[in-house]
Amino acid sequence: MKLATWNVNSLKVRLPQVLQWLQDNPVDVLCLQELKLDQDKFPQEEIEAAGYRAAWLGQKTYNGVAILVRSPLTLSDVVSGIPGYDDVQRRVITATVGGVRVMCAYFVNGEAVDSEKYPYKLAWLAALEGYVASEVAAHTDFALLGDYNIAPDDRDVYDPEAWQGKVLCSEPERAAFFRLIALGLSDSFRLFNQDDKQYSWWDYRAMMFRRNLGVRIDHILISDSLKARALACDIDKVPRKWERPSDHTPVVLTLAAE
Structure with missing residues (x-):
């Protein structure tokens, strides 16, 4: 079974x-x-x-998430948003696929640590943590895929000193990421690849992709039962080379059959 995440930065395009x-x-x-x-x-x-x-939660101009499953797989028990959290921004959709509880999330960016959007990001992260905790408790096979807008550690950014304390890399954001890990999840990419300079997003400007000056902010966190089945997790850079690409590229997790 293969699961992938991709911020496409406009599905229409x-x-x-x-x-x-x-x-x-x-x-x-x-x-x-x-x-x-x-x-x-x-x-x-x-x-x-x-x-x-597909199951999807759309929103014009901004946000929007979807889970696509290959036939004959089906989606069941679909939940839109974070239950109990009133949010006009459409960022989360969850469904059960082939026995795996799959949560697709587009995490808040936050803009800058001194922006009014940053407290919203931290509040949203806290709400998501509570939701993930309940889903992990209810489902042995669980995966949280998405654009996290968090680079977990200095290996995940091209210039740690320049990024220190800034949005995507600030300590509160990183702490939130590791609180998700503490719920019993693993960063599937780091199960296989410990190298630095492994990125999933590159700014469109200044030939950042060609120079490999990026950040790793697209992640797949998995429960222990899926960790035992994990065979590989890779960043596929090919789509980032295409004409008019998304600034993100897919991350793909391969699981062994049960």
Whole structure:
């Protein structure tokens, strides 16, 4: 079973790339972030023609998340948003797929530590932590995939000194990430790759991708039962080389069959 996450930075713009990537990489589950589409504008017909079913939570201009599953897999027990947390921003969708509880999340960016959006990020992280805790307690096989907008440690940024204390790398954000880990989850990428300079996002400006000056902010956290089945976790840089790419690239987890 293969699960992947990809912030596509507008599904309307990137739909041909998503379809091409799925053709080249027929993963079982693909979690998408930043759809930037209204709920009724989701390209359901095109996705289904590619052999996938979907559950999605759309929002015009900003945000939006979706879980795509390859037939004959199905989605059940779909939950939109964080239960009990009143949020106009559509950032989380959860479903059970093939016995695995899959949560797709587009974490708040926060803009800057002195921005009014930063306290919102910390409050949102606290709400998400409570939700994840309840889901981990209820589901042995659990995976949290998405754009976390958090680089967990200095290996995950191209210039740790320049990024020190800034949004994505501030101590409160990193502490929130490790509180998720403490719920019984593992960073699946770091189960296999301990190297630095492994990134999933690169700014469009200043040839940052070509120079490999990026950050690793797209993650797949998994429960212990899935950790025991994990065979590989890779960052696929190929789509970042395409014309008009997303500034993010997919992260793919491979699990052994039960």
